[in-house]
Amino acid sequence: MKKKRLPFIVGAVISVALIVSIFLVYNYKNEQISNASDEQQTTEPNKKDSPATEEPKKTVDNPVKPEQKPDENGYLPNQTLPTEPTYINGILLANKIYPLPSTFAPEENPEAGQALDKMLTAAKQQGFDLVAFSGYRSFDYQTTLYNNYVNRDGQAAADRYSARPGYSEHQTGLAFDIGERGKDNLWLTEEFGETPAGQWLMKYAQDYGFILRFPKNKEDITGYMYESWHYRYVGIDIAKEIKKQNITLEEYLGVK
Ligand SMILES: [Zn+2]
Structure with missing residues (x-):
């Protein structure tokens, strides 16, 4: 058994x-x-974080209003990076008050890239050989870039022309720094805005969906000094509206 x-x-x-x-x-x-x-x-x-003009993809009607006042560099004291990016009416916002998550890595926005190509082709037909010498930047790359600037010029100076990691619009994949090919000496300078090529951009960018993101005399609103070279894709309708009203993205989105 x-x-x-x-x-x-x-x-x-x-x-x-x-x-x-x-x-x-x-x-x-x-x-x-x-x-x-x-x-x-x-x-x-x-x-689809494309800033397409038709349907808003994601909307935050009431982005959390900061309770503190920005410091002398335009940043909120002791602010940490969020876990979600801020969209207002489907428009992705990235500035010193509304930063991006460190994990936000969308790469270059295809719609913006196509619009850029179109714009640069049109410029070339007018005799301006423009080039986007800087576009999408990852969080890590911005970290390296910013740290280099701080080491070179000190933090206060760096904060006026370079974003801290997580705060750069280049991390959205919607922003481009543009200059004239072969005139590298004018890249990232105010003077570029005075050249015929820079003037052409300023006059026609909105027809391709781009805005001059940091215009003259708007430093207190955008948090950045005038950047004749930095263009942001928002879609044609919104770009035209912003141009027509002569306002900044912050004003258009109602956060300033
Ligand atoms: Zn830029």
Whole structure:
């Protein structure tokens, strides 16, 4: 009798183990399915962060208004980077008050890239050989860049012309620094804005969906000194409206 019992016990143990593992696998799969759909729900509206003019992709009607006042460099004291980027009426905002998550890495926005190509082609037909010498910048790259500037010029000076990591519009994939090919000496200078090429950009950028992001005499609103070279894609309709009203993106979005 005893000898016959052993295979029975082994059989029973194996059966129980099988049932338990089937149950575990089933549960695990179910969990994965529900995780996947959770993720879809939270990231879907975010996926297309294009500033397309038709349907707003994601809207934050009331972005959290900062309670503190910005310091002399335009930043909020002790601010930490958020976990989500700020969209207002579908427009992605990145500035010293509304920074981006360190994990936000959309790469260059394809719609903006195409619009840029169109604009540069049109400029060339008018005899201006423009080039975007800086576009999408990752969080890590901005970190390196900013730290180099701080080491060279000190933090207060660096804060006037370079964004701290997480605060750069270049991290959105929607901003480009533009200059004339072969005239590198005028890149990143105010003088570029005085050249015929710089003037052409200023006059026609909105027709391609771009705005001069940091205009003259708007430093207190944008947080940056005049940058004749920095253009931001917002879509043609909004760009034309901003140009027509002679305002900044912050004013257009109602955060200033
Ligand atoms: Zn720039």
